[in-house]
Amino acid sequence: MASVNVQEEVSAPANEVWSLISDFGGIQKFANPRFITKCECNGNTPGSVRTITLADGEKIQERLETFEKETYRFSYSILGECSIPVQDYLATTKVTAIDKNKCQIDWQSTFNAVGPAEEAEKIIRGVYTGGVIGIRKALGL
Numbered sequence: 849m850a851s852v853n854v855q856e857e858v859s860a861p862a863n864e865v866w867s868l869i870s871d872f873g874g875i876q877k878f879a880n881p882r883f884i885t886k887c888e889c890n891g892n893t894p895g896s897v898r899t900i901t902l903a904d905g906e907k908i909q910e911r912l913e914t915f916e917k918e919t920y921r922f923s924y925s926i927l928g929e930c931s932i933p934v935q936d937y938l939a940t941t942k943v944t945a946i947d948k949n950k951c952q953i954d955w956q957s958t959f960n961a962v963g964p965a966e967e968a969e970k971i972i973r974g975v976y977t978g979g980v981i982g983i984r985k986a987l988g989l
Contacts, residue, residue, distance in 0.1 A: 849936075850965040853977055854976040855893045855957040860987050862951035866920040866943045869953075873898050878982035897927065901948045913938065921953070932975075933968045934959040953980055 854931035858865055868877060873889025875898070882903055882947035889898035896912045909927040918920065920943040926934065946952055955976040 849957040849958050850961045852956045852969050852972045852976065853954070853957065854973060854980070855952055855954050857946065857950060857952050858976070858980070858984060858987070859950050859989055861949055862920060862943050862945035864987060865951050865953065865983060869917075869941060869943070870917070870920070872896055872915075872922070872924070872933045875900065877988040878979065880978055880982055883978070900915055902931070904931075906930070914940075923958060932971055933962040934972070935962055953983065955979065967988060 856913065868874075870892075871877065873887055873896075875887050876884060877982070879887075884900055885903055886901035887898055890896055892912070893913055894912055894916070898910050898912075900910065902908065909956045910924045910931040911927055913923040913925055914921070923938060923940040925939070926932070926937040929935075935938060937957060937959040939955065939958045944952045944954065946955045959968065
């Protein structure tokens with residue numbers, strides 16, 4: 849099993865970052881529009897499913913597995929097959945306050961790579977680092 853873990857500090861209060869990223873269907877608020885063109889979601893509680901449409905028309909379905917408002921943490925899985933070369937993908941995103949105006953985003957996942965693990969890890973790491981860049985941009989940082 850492969851894994852990726854990206855930890856990034858963001859110069860914003862943890863509750864502001866959490867408010868942005870905890871909306872499971874609101875990924876377009878911070879995702880790069882060159883990669884994600886649409887997101888449809890049926891809720892924001894465990895079991896909810898979002899369908900993300902990529903720029904090339906590919907669709908990825910993800911299910912919200914856990915949602916812990918008190919600890920600013922949620923996890924989600926990819927359902928079925930997709931263009932990302934992974935299976936049994938489970939990701940966890942957590943926001944931790946460092947001080948009143950700074951927090952850390954911890955975005956990690958485990959998965960079975962389809963093909964070379966290094967290739968899958970590079971893709972997933974790019975998704976996470978791009979997501980953090982988008983979060984900063986959405987917050988005006």
